[in-house]
Amino acid sequence: MKKILWLMAANAAMSMRKEVMKKYIVVLSAMLMVLSMVSGAYAGTATPNVGVSGTIMNTCVVGGSGTMAFGTLDANTNSAGLTTPIMSGMTLWCTKGDSVTFAVGNGLNYAASTRNMKDSGTDLIPYTVSFTTPVAGLGKSDTTTMVTNLALKATFAAGALDNLPAGSYSDTIVLTITY
Numbered sequence: 127m128k129k130i131l132w133l134m135a136a137n138a139a140m141s142m143r144k145e146v147m148k149k150y151i152v153v154l155s156a157m158l159m160v161l162s163m164v165s166g167a168y169a170g171t172a173t174p175n176v177g178v179s180g181t182i183m184n185t186c187v188v189g190g191s192g193t194m195a196f197g198t199l200d201a202n203t204n205s206a207g208l209t210t211p212i213m214s215g216m217t218l219w220c221t222k223g224d225s226v227t228f229a230v231g232n233g234l235n236y237a238a239s240t241r242n243m244k245d246s247g248t249d250l251i252p253y254t255v256s257f258t259t260p261v262a263g264l265g266k267s268d269t270t271t272m273v274t275n276l277a278l279k280a281t282f283a284a285g286a287l288d289n290l291p292a293g294s295y296s297d298t299i300v301l302t303i304t305y
Contacts, residue, residue, distance in 0.1 A: 151203075153205045154198040159228055176260045182221065183221070183222070184224045185221050186218065186224075186226060186263070187220075188218050190216045190217055191216060192213040192215050192278070194210040194255075194278065194279060194280040196282070199287060205284060205287070207282055207286065208281070209281040210280045211266070212273070212277055213279070216273055218273050219269045221265050221305070222264060223263060224263035226260060226261050226303060226305045228257055228259045228261070228276060228278075228301060229302040230257065230302075231300035231301075233299040235297050241254065241255060241299065243295035243296055244297065246293060247291075247293075249289065249290050250295075251282055252282065252286060254280070254282075255278065256281065259276070259278055261276055
């Protein structure tokens with residue numbers, strides 16, 4: 127009988143242990159499931175660095191064609207000489223911050239180290255050109271200030287018109303922009 131009682135007690139203890147183990151397994155499974163959802167155990171994450179770069183090249187863009195016009199002249203009114211207003215008709219923009227230099231060619235009627243406007247014959251009005259260089263680029267959003275800052279003007283001296291016949295006088299010069 128002792129053996130039966132002992133077997134019954136052992137069975138009862140075993141049964142209790144099984145119930146406790148089942149509860150532990152259920153609780154442990156639930157904890158693992160919650161933990162895996164919270165920690166993202168089913169998804170991976172990577173965070174690589176990606177470099178982004180670009181190089182802006184210096185550039186200048188010219189629009190239109192510039193003019194330096196003296197307008198209507200006569201030897202009496204313009205006896206003291208005259209300077210054209212700053213060149214008009216041309217737009218120019220260069221990369222912001224770019225140092226831009228300018229050079230002015232001698233023109234089509236250059237003679238004896240002098241630029242000249244010429245009529246349809248051989249008559250010449252000597253003139254000089256002045257401008258500011260270098261000029262800093264201001265970017266594409268500003269197409270007028272650079273031309274204004276360049277301050278390209280032509281001047282003829284006092285008495286230059288004194289012995290010239292009436293007519294239309296002109297010259298063409300080349301403006302070289304280096305950027």
